[in-house]
Every structure is written in C-alpha cells, then in structure tokens.
Amino acid sequence: MDKTLCHYHPAQPATWRCTPCQRPYGDCCVPLNADAPDAHPQCPLCNGALEFLGAANTAQPFWERIPTFFAYALQPGPLAISALLALASLFLPPSLLFWFILFSVATKYFYSVIEASSQAEPQAPSLLSAFTGDGFALFFKQLVVFVLAFAALWLAADFNSEALHWAVTLGLLLALPASIIRLALDKTLGAALSPEEIGQVIKAMGWRYLILCAFLFILWQAPGWVTYMLSSGLPRVVLMPVAAFLFGYFAVVMCAMMGYAVFQYQAALGYVVDDAEGRAAYPEADYLRRRALAEAEIHVKEGHSGQALETLKSALNRSPDDLKLNERFHQLLFGLNERQRCLHHLHHYLPLVAASNPALAATALLNARQLQADFLPDDALVCERIAAALLDRHKTREALSLLRNLHQRFPDYPQVPRAYLLAARGFAEGLGQVPPARQLLAFIRARYPHSPLLGEVEALEATLARLAAQS
Ligand SMILES: [Zn+2]
Ligand SMILES: [Zn+2]
Structure with a gap:
C-alpha cells in the first residue's frame, strides 16, 4: 500500500479526505481548533465533513x-x-x-x-x-x-x-x-x-x-x-x-x-487509529487564521481567486493587524492586478509590515510603484524604514524618492536629521553623488544645530571631503 499525500502539498502525508471532492488533505491544510476539540473538520472546498484517515500515512515504517x-x-x-x-x-x-x-x-x-x-x-x-x-x-x-x-x-x-x-x-x-x-x-x-x-x-x-x-x-x-x-x-x-x-x-x-x-x-x-502523540491543535484565534491561510491557498491553487480574496478578507475583519494574513492578501491583490483594492490595502499594510519586517515592506513598496509610479506612504517613519531596507537592496533611487522633501511633507517629524543622514549616505555610497550628499548634511547642521547626530554628520562630511580631494 502506498502512502496518500496531501493534494496541495505533495511532501505532506494525507490525514483527511473529502470523498465528494476527491481530495486528500494533510495536516497542513486542515488545522484543528484546540478550543473546540469535538468540532469535526470540514472540507475547505465544499464544507462537507472530512473523513479521517488516521495515522496510516504518517506512521513511521x-x-x-x-x-x-x-x-x-x-x-x-x-x-x-x-x-x-x-x-x-x-x-x-x-x-x-x-x-x-x-x-x-x-x-x-x-x-x-x-x-x-x-x-x-x-x-x-x-x-x-x-x-x-x-x-x-x-x-x-x-x-x-x-x-x-x-x-x-x-x-x-x-x-x-x-x-x-x-x-x-x-x-x-x-x-x-x-x-x-x-x-x-x-x-x-x-x-x-x-x-x-x-x-x-x-x-x-x-x-x-x-x-x-x-x-x-x-x-x-x-x-x-x-x-x-x-x-x-x-x-x-x-x-x-x-x-x-x-x-x-x-x-x-x-x-x-x-x-x-x-x-x-x-x-x-480497515482500522482507523490516531498517533498516541495526537495532532497539533491551535487556540481559537490562531486556528481561525491558519484555516483562512490554508483555505485561501487551496482556492488559489484551484483557480478560485475570488473566493481566496473573500476568505482572507473575512479573516482580516476578525484580526486586521495579523501580518501573515495581510501579506497574503497583498500578494493576492497584486498578483490579480486588483489595482484600486491593492493600493487601498497598502495604506493599512505598509505601516504594519514596515514595523516588523522592513525587507518585506520594501517588496510591497516596489509592487505599489508598479501600480502607481509616484506612490508614497503617508507616514514619515514608514518612509524612513522602507528607504533603509531599499538601500540595503541597492534600490537607491527608489529609497531616495521616499526621503525627498521629507521635512516639507512631514514638518512635525522629529527624525528628519536621521532620515536625511540616511539619504546623504544613499547619494554618496549608492549613486556616488557627493554634492547632494553634502547639501543634505549642511541642511541638517543649519536646521538642527542641537541634533545628537551631528557627530555622525561630521564624520560623513570628513569622508566626503577626502573623497572630493582624491578626485
Ligand atoms: Zn496540504
Ligand atoms: Zn469537499
């Protein structure tokens, strides 16, 4: 007897099956609710009751x-x-x-x-x-x-x-x-x-x-x-x-x-027995989010992208700040070229992802720029964080565009010196343009004479002066 595998994850052994849909599912696709241990798992496609396959496919030989x-x-x-x-x-x-x-x-x-x-x-x-x-x-x-x-x-x-x-x-x-x-x-x-x-x-x-x-x-x-x-x-x-x-x-x-x-x-x-170790079950909130992610993935793989969006949307209504749900939702909207919805969602998604995963936020910003060439986040800190991540990826021009005129766009932002120091480094190191870098540093000196960053400004100025003298 050969092992049955998850229809959507061929590396995972199957633990459930929906006979009408003819789909075997692994634990990957059917998370369990620890707060409702008696609830019977349902098929992600038809909502029918799933048939338990026991540990037959997961058992070690x-x-x-x-x-x-x-x-x-x-x-x-x-x-x-x-x-x-x-x-x-x-x-x-x-x-x-x-x-x-x-x-x-x-x-x-x-x-x-x-x-x-x-x-x-x-x-x-x-x-x-x-x-x-x-x-x-x-x-x-x-x-x-x-x-x-x-x-x-x-x-x-x-x-x-x-x-x-x-x-x-x-x-x-x-x-x-x-x-x-x-x-x-x-x-x-x-x-x-x-x-x-x-x-x-x-x-x-x-x-x-x-x-x-x-x-x-x-x-x-x-x-x-x-x-x-x-x-x-x-x-x-x-x-x-x-x-x-x-x-x-x-x-x-x-x-x-x-x-x-x-x-x-x-x-x-003809027996059905579970492992003694038992299957992993998650607390209600985590369970709902895992199920939404699994269902959305299944819908996408079945070609039902509309249903996938709906699934993620209702999960996001429950937990609007869940990073993984937002990330999937963004990827799906962008992949489907849902321009308006994607741009609208980005205003919520970017601050969230920039705070926890700036590299991912940089990817989202590059996506946004494909939908709208002059897209700018409406928060100064988000701009600064994403700019830093973009500089790490050598996307210097995109990074600098986020920092341009920051002091005018966000006059109350206290971290302008830090952001402009970052921009000066971007000009000097990323583009090899010394004059705009020096201008930015001079601006920091003039506007923020008490900034604790003046030491770093000075060090960078000295480096730039040496570079200018060499060339
Ligand atoms: Zn699976
Ligand atoms: Zn089914």
Missing part, C-alpha cells in the same frame, strides 16, 4: 523502529512476565495443568501486547492485566492453530515428496504471523484459521509482510542461539530460567512488532 521494540520489552510489565516464566521454569511442579495455566496467562499477555501496539500505545500492558479480564482461552485457540499446522506438516510428510514438504513448511511459516495477528485482534479461532482473513493481513502489507516475517523469524531464533552460546559454561539450573526469561522477552519484542505493523497498515486493514 516498522522496519525503521526496530530499536523501539527492544526498548518496549524492557518496561516493567514485559520484564515481570519474563521473570515469571524464569521462576516457573525453576519451581513449577511438572504438572501439565500448571503449565497450561502459565502458558494461557503468558499468551493472553503477549496478545494484549499486539493489541496495545496496534493502537500505537507506547505503554506496555501491566503484569496484573495478564491475570484479569478475559482472553485466557487465547492460548487454547492458538494451540488448536499449532496442532492443525503440525497435522498439515504430518500429512505432507506422508507423500514422501521433499518439494511438497518444503512448500507446506514455508507456507505455514508465512501464514503464521498473519494468523497470530488475526487471533490477537479478533480473538476468534475462525478469524485465525480463515484463509480470507489471513490473506487480508498479507495483502494489506504487500511485500513488506515478507520483511516482517524475516524479522520475526530471526527474533524467534534469538533466545535459542543465546541459550546455546551460554550452554557450555553454565549449569542447567541457571540455563533453564535464562532461556525462559529470553523466551518471554523476545516474544514481547515480536508481538510489539506485529502490533505496530497493524498500526502502520491500519487503513488497508
């Missing part, structure tokens, strides 16, 4: 999580059940009844691990949970599956054909994990033996099921190998509990892996 399965089995619950098996191997009387009880408790525990992992629960079930509730019959159902498997092997052996023997062995080995998963999830013998139900698990995972089988086969052999390696040095009384403990530990690792594989392929298996 199980083969990339091998270390977490080993760590999972080191939690108190799995260690306790492994210790219980180790102690039982030492002290349990050789009575079949006791061993049946022990194995049905252990099997119930292992299967609860598969179930918990299939829900992506990071916490392993407790030891106590192995002794309570129902599910003790799982061991006997599993026993029936094993008996039938051995019967099949035994029948195959009757035919005296090496090829048939291997085919049956391999087939059973491949079918067993899927059958165990079925038994853990559905808890019925029918599901564990039904070729159709087992086939559904294999089909859902596709060829990755073989990876799962390979890992499980290695893990299944692991306790045997470790015990074999220890066998030469250790007496039997130590070896038995060690082997039993390892069996318990590796069984939990295997079950955690099988459970997670179910979680990963939940969509193909």
Whole structure:
C-alpha cells in the first residue's frame, strides 16, 4: 500500500479526505481548533465533513523502529512476565495443568501486547492485566492453530515428496504471523484459521509482510542461539530460567512488532487509529487564521481567486493587524492586478509590515510603484524604514524618492536629521553623488544645530571631503 499525500502539498502525508471532492488533505491544510476539540473538520472546498484517515500515512515504517521494540520489552510489565516464566521454569511442579495455566496467562499477555501496539500505545500492558479480564482461552485457540499446522506438516510428510514438504513448511511459516495477528485482534479461532482473513493481513502489507516475517523469524531464533552460546559454561539450573526469561522477552519484542505493523497498515486493514502523540491543535484565534491561510491557498491553487480574496478578507475583519494574513492578501491583490483594492490595502499594510519586517515592506513598496509610479506612504517613519531596507537592496533611487522633501511633507517629524543622514549616505555610497550628499548634511547642521547626530554628520562630511580631494 502506498502512502496518500496531501493534494496541495505533495511532501505532506494525507490525514483527511473529502470523498465528494476527491481530495486528500494533510495536516497542513486542515488545522484543528484546540478550543473546540469535538468540532469535526470540514472540507475547505465544499464544507462537507472530512473523513479521517488516521495515522496510516504518517506512521513511521516498522522496519525503521526496530530499536523501539527492544526498548518496549524492557518496561516493567514485559520484564515481570519474563521473570515469571524464569521462576516457573525453576519451581513449577511438572504438572501439565500448571503449565497450561502459565502458558494461557503468558499468551493472553503477549496478545494484549499486539493489541496495545496496534493502537500505537507506547505503554506496555501491566503484569496484573495478564491475570484479569478475559482472553485466557487465547492460548487454547492458538494451540488448536499449532496442532492443525503440525497435522498439515504430518500429512505432507506422508507423500514422501521433499518439494511438497518444503512448500507446506514455508507456507505455514508465512501464514503464521498473519494468523497470530488475526487471533490477537479478533480473538476468534475462525478469524485465525480463515484463509480470507489471513490473506487480508498479507495483502494489506504487500511485500513488506515478507520483511516482517524475516524479522520475526530471526527474533524467534534469538533466545535459542543465546541459550546455546551460554550452554557450555553454565549449569542447567541457571540455563533453564535464562532461556525462559529470553523466551518471554523476545516474544514481547515480536508481538510489539506485529502490533505496530497493524498500526502502520491500519487503513488497508480497515482500522482507523490516531498517533498516541495526537495532532497539533491551535487556540481559537490562531486556528481561525491558519484555516483562512490554508483555505485561501487551496482556492488559489484551484483557480478560485475570488473566493481566496473573500476568505482572507473575512479573516482580516476578525484580526486586521495579523501580518501573515495581510501579506497574503497583498500578494493576492497584486498578483490579480486588483489595482484600486491593492493600493487601498497598502495604506493599512505598509505601516504594519514596515514595523516588523522592513525587507518585506520594501517588496510591497516596489509592487505599489508598479501600480502607481509616484506612490508614497503617508507616514514619515514608514518612509524612513522602507528607504533603509531599499538601500540595503541597492534600490537607491527608489529609497531616495521616499526621503525627498521629507521635512516639507512631514514638518512635525522629529527624525528628519536621521532620515536625511540616511539619504546623504544613499547619494554618496549608492549613486556616488557627493554634492547632494553634502547639501543634505549642511541642511541638517543649519536646521538642527542641537541634533545628537551631528557627530555622525561630521564624520560623513570628513569622508566626503577626502573623497572630493582624491578626485
Ligand atoms: Zn496540504
Ligand atoms: Zn469537499
């Protein structure tokens, strides 16, 4: 099964789908409201209820999580059940009844691990949970599956054909994990033996099921190998509990892996489970703004620019000073060549953006100049800030045009010396024109004899004098 991706952001996994619109959406396009956790997200295009895809597309593949399965089995619950098996191997009387009880408790525990992992629960079930509730019959159902498997092997052996023997062995080995998963999830013998139900698990995972089988086969052999390696040095009384403990530990690792594989392929298996981490949700105001931005982007990509404008407009009515909303609104108006609306919006947008992001304000001003060649912001500080950003971008003429006659346009502006010092630098450094730069500096000296900037004026004058002498 391949991952479904967001229709509008092909790098994002899909988490929602609108069936009528045939659009899968990622979390990128469907922000959630933390203040209304029960509100069901709606399709940005048709406002219909979205269908949740679960974590099927966001889940990390199980083969990339091998270390977490080993760590999972080191939690108190799995260690306790492994210790219980180790102690039982030492002290349990050789009575079949006791061993049946022990194995049905252990099997119930292992299967609860598969179930918990299939829900992506990071916490392993407790030891106590192995002794309570129902599910003790799982061991006997599993026993029936094993008996039938051995019967099949035994029948195959009757035919005296090496090829048939291997085919049956391999087939059973491949079918067993899927059958165990079925038994853990559905808890019925029918599901564990039904070729159709087992086939559904294999089909859902596709060829990755073989990876799962390979890992499980290695893990299944692991306790045997470790015990074999220890066998030469250790007496039997130590070896038995060690082997039993390892069996318990590796069984939990295997079950955690099988459970997670179910979680990963939940969509193909017909389950819908969310990550344990939960999805990001935003406070009401932030949520509304994110939704407006996402919806506007979707409308633009669908070619509904009018709707995109409407969406942003109503979001701006709620929060008129939101920078991102204003920026998008400006870009959209400019892109659509909505001359009048764009110029009108600029009077609101420029002071806002000049205060927080002068570089962005410089871009907006250059846009404005394309719509109206003599466009000027109606605020002195905005002019000065944008001029500085334009000078940084070597747009000297545009910068100087913002500062021209500033003292006449804004007679009450207290920062005229600072603005004219900036203009003098623009003339000298940007255009290489020394005379107008000197005129501006002389103007500052004459008009603002008490300006704290006179030191800088003097320094610049000295530099300009040196330059004039050289040339
Ligand atoms: Zn998206
Ligand atoms: Zn829809």
